[in-house]
Structure formats: structure tokens, C-alpha cells
Amino acid sequence: MGAKGTSGVDRDSQFKKGDVIVRCRDVRMSYDGRPILKGVNLEVRKGETLVIMGGSGHGKSTMLRLMIGAEKPDSGTVELFGQEITKLSEQELYPIKKRFGVLFQSGALYNSMTVGENIALPLREHTDLDEKIISIIIKLKLELVGLRDFEHLVPSQLSGGMKKRVGLARAIALDPEIIFYDEPGAGLDPVMLAVIDELIMGLGEKLGVASIVVTHEMQSAFRIADRMVLMHGGLVLAEGTPEQIRTTTDPVVQQFIQGKAEGPIPLRLSSRDFAEDLLGG
Numbered sequence: 001m002g003a004k005g006t007s008g009v010d011r012d013s014q015f016k017k018g019d020v021i022v023r024c025r026d027v028r029m030s031y032d033g034r035p036i037l038k039g040v041n042l043e044v045r046k047g048e049t050l051v052i053m054g055g056s057g058h059g060k061s062t063m064l065r066l067m068i069g070a071e072k073p074d075s076g077t078v079e080l081f082g083q084e085i086t087k088l089s090e091q092e093l094y095p096i097k098k099r100f101g102v103l104f105q106s107g108a109l110y111n112s113m114t115v116g117e118n119i120a121l122p123l124r125e126h127t128d129l130d131e132k133i134i135s136i137i138i139k140l141k142l143e144l145v146g147l148r149d150f151e152h153l154v155p156s157q158l159s160g161g162m163k164k165r166v167g168l169a170r171a172i173a174l175d176p177e178i179i180f181y182d183e184p185g186a187g188l189d190p191v192m193l194a195v196i197d198e199l200i201m202g203l204g205e206k207l208g209v210a211s212i213v214v215t216h217e218m219q220s221a222f223r224i225a226d227r228m229v230l231m232h233g234g235l236v237l238a239e240g241t242p243e244q245i246r247t248t249t250d251p252v253v254q255q256f257i258q259g260k261a262e263g264p265i266p267l268r269l270s271s272r273d274f275a276e277d278l279l280g281g
Contacts, residue, residue, distance in 0.1 A: 001165050014082075015046050015081065015082075015177070016046065016051075017045075017046050017047040017204065017208060018045050018046060018047065018048075019045060019046050020043050020044070020046075021044060021045065021046045021080065021081055021082075021177065021178060022042070022043065022044035022064070022067060022078075022079065022080055022178065022210070022212070023042075023043050023044075023077075023078075023079040023212055024040055024041060024042040024043075024067070024076065024077070024078050024079075025041055025076055025077045025079075026039045026040075026075070026076040026077070027039070027041075027042075027063070027066060027073045027075075027076035027077070027078065028040075028073060028074050028076050028123070029059075029062055029066070029071075029073045030074055034231065035234055036057075036059050036062050036234055037059045037062055037063065037066075037073065037076075037234045037235075038233070038234035038235050039234075039235065040059065040076070040231070040234070040235060040236055041062060041077070041236065042063070042229065042236060044178070044210050044212055045210065046177065046208070046210050047204065047208050047209070047210060047213075048204075048210055048226040048227060049200065049201070049204055049210075049211040049212075049224050049225055049226045049227075050210070050211070050212050050213070050225070050226070050227050050228070051213045051214075051215060051221045051224065051227070051228045051229070052064070052212065052213065052215075052228075052229055052231060053215065053216070053218075053221055053228060053229070053231070053256065053257075054123040054230055054231035054232060055256065055265060057114045058231045058232050058233060058234065059231045059234045059235075060214050060231045061182065061214060062101045062212075063231070064081075064180055064212070064214050066078050066086075066183055067080070067087070067180065067212065068097075068100065068102055068180055069085050069088070069093045069096070071227075072086050073086060076236070077141075078167045080096055080099075080100070081096065081099060083096060083214055098126050098174055099175045099176060099177050099178070100177065100178040100179065100180060101170075101171030101172055101173070101174065101176040101178070101179045101180070102171055102179070102180045102181075102182070103164070103167050103168050103171045103179065103180070103181045103182065103184055104167065104182050105115040105183040105184075105186050107168060108167060109163055109167060109170075110155075111154060111155050111156055112154075113154070113155075113200070114151065114153065114154055115142070115147070115150050115151050115152070115153050115155070115158070115166050116135075116138045116142075116151040116152065116153050117152070118155070118166060118170055119137075119138045119141055119142070119166070119169050119170045119173050120134050120138055120199055121170065121173075122170065122173045122174050123137060123173050123174065126174060127174075128172075138151060138173075139151070139174065140165075141169040141170075141172055141173055142169050142202070144169065144172065144202075144206075145165040145166070145169045145199055146165065146195075147162060147165055147166060147169070150162065150166075159192075160187050160188060160192075161188050161189070161192035161195065161196070162193075164188065164196055165195075165196070165199065168184075168196075168199060168239065172203065172207070172209075173281075175207070176209060177179065177209055177210065178209060178210045178211075178212065179200075179203065179209050179210070179211050179212070180202065180212050180214075181211065181212065181213040181214065181215070181228060182214050183214060183215055183216065184196050184200070184213065184215065184220075185197075185215060185217040185220050186216075193217065193219075193220055194223075196220075197220050197223050197224050200213065201223075201224055202222050202246045211224075213225075218257055218259065221242075222242045222246065224225040225241075225242050226239060226241070227239070228240065228241070228242055228245045229241065230245070230252075230253055230256060230257075232252055232256075232265070237250070237252060237253065238250055238252075240251045245257065251263060251264050252264050252265055
């Protein structure tokens with residue numbers, strides 16, 4: 001029997017803390033003939049925070065887009081809540097998308113709407129709740145991110161960190177079971193980054209959601225993660241707890257987490273010979 005959260009959206013009670021709710025198997029993806037993902041296997045469990053790290057161009061953002069159904073892989077499977085989504089139409093994906101939220105890197109707020117109207121958008125689109133109930137939910141979500149007094153402002157009146165927090169309030173409007181974060185710390189000062197980290201951890205504890213966080217911010221990654229994966233060359237190169245990742249002897253992992261210029265991670269990603277490319281060979 002399903003249960004309903006404060007948003008009124010039906011929830012399937014079959015998944016308990018620790019159950020696998022995202023499963024990717026042998027996922028492959030290419031752009032213009034260039035392999036981006038070369039057989040990625042990944043699992044995420046209910047209630048955990050998984051941090052996905054990796055250099056630019058190594059597949060982590062592509063994985064996020066595949067997991068939210070924004071793109072489809074060339075081959076392999078992506079399962080959310082036990083349902084394989086890669087062959088589903090947009091209409092078939094609709095009920096699944098109501099069960100997760102996404103915090104985009106920019107916050108992706110509508111500038112023509114107030115903070116409250118931005119948060120109300122998924123509630124008005126996906127539920128038939130009375131406006132009085134929606135108003136209460138807006139205040140509840142803003143309270144969770146510490147911005148209840150800012151409901152009637154527009155995004156242009158907010159700082160970058162505040163926009164991220166409003167974006168997070170909108171992402172949790174429908175009481176999601178999973179929240180996907182795309183570089184949540186991008187462009188934030190250290191204090192605001194710590195605030196966002198505390199919110200991510202707090203939502204996991206208070207709401208029991210799974211959090212999947214794509215980030216370059218190493219201090220943040222080690223602070224929030226229950227488990228971490230490092231993607232390199234289109235594959236999961238390393239996976240483990242923060243302590244396991246920190247103490248690994250793999251030189252690629254160590255170069256990445258320590259931010260060193262010198263090491264096995266190359267500066268150039270081009271596969272063609274430079275002279276051949278110049279001469280048009």
C-alpha cells in the first residue's frame with residue numbers, strides 16, 4: 001500500500017533504508033563517435049549520500065543526465081525504484097520523475113517568479129493540492145533551507161548561495177526519495193559551501209532520501225559522502241568510503257583528490273596525433 005508525503009504524492013513503501021533504488025549496469029555512451037561512458041556499473045541505496053567525482057570529460061555529468069532520464073544510453077540499463085527507464089517514453093517516465101528532485105548547478109530558478117512561486121511550480125504541475133496547502137508546503141520547505149522570510153522576493157534579489165538554497169527547496173517540494181545534485185558548491189564561498197553541505201546531510205537524516213552528488217569540491221565531497229566513486233576514462237576507477245578513497249594507493253585517485261598538476265591524469269584529452277591533425281591527415 002502506498003503512502004503520501006506532505007506533497008500528496010503517492011509513495012511506494014517497498015523500499016527501506018539500505019535497499020538499492022538506483023542501479024546502472026554496463027552503461028555505455030558516445031558523443032560524435034567519442035566514447036564517454038565505457039561500461040559503468042553503479043548502485044545507490046536508499047538513505048545514503050553517494051558522491052560522484054572525476055575530471056571534466058570523464059563521464060560524471062553524463063551519468064547524472066542518464067539517471068534522471070534526460071538522456072538515454074547507447075547500451076546498458078538504468079533502473080530507478082526497480083524499473084528500467086532507458087526504454088520508457090516521456091509519458092511513462094512522468095510518475096518516476098515525481099519521485100526524485102534535481103538541484104541544478106545554477107539553481108535554474110525562473111526570474112519572472114517569486115521564490116514562493118518557484119517552489120510551488122512542481123506542486124501545481126504534479127498535484128491537485130489546494131492553494132492553501134501549497135502555501136503551507138512552501139513555508140515548510142523554505143524553513144528547511146533557512147529562507148522562510150524570502151518567499152516574496154525574486155531570484156535577482158538573492159545571492160548565489162541563496163539561489164542554490166531556493167533551488168533545493170524546490171527540489172524537495174514533492175518529498176522526493178532521491179535528490180540529484182549537479183555541482184552544488186560551484187561558485188560558492190567556503191562558508192556558503194559548508195551551509196549547502198549541512199543542508200544535504202540534514203535532508204538525508206530528516207527525510208531519509210538518497211543523495212547523488214556530482215562535485216569537484218574535495219573538502220565538500222569528503223564531508224558529506226557515505227560512499228564515493230571516482231570516474232576516469234568513462235569508467236568507475238575507484239569506489240569506497242571516504243576513508244578508503246583517502247588512503248588508496250592508486251596514483252590517479254591521489255592526484256585527483258590532492259589536486260596535483262603532475263601525475264598520471266593527462267593535460268590533453270586528444271586521441272589523434274597533433275602533427276597528423278594539423279596536416280589534415
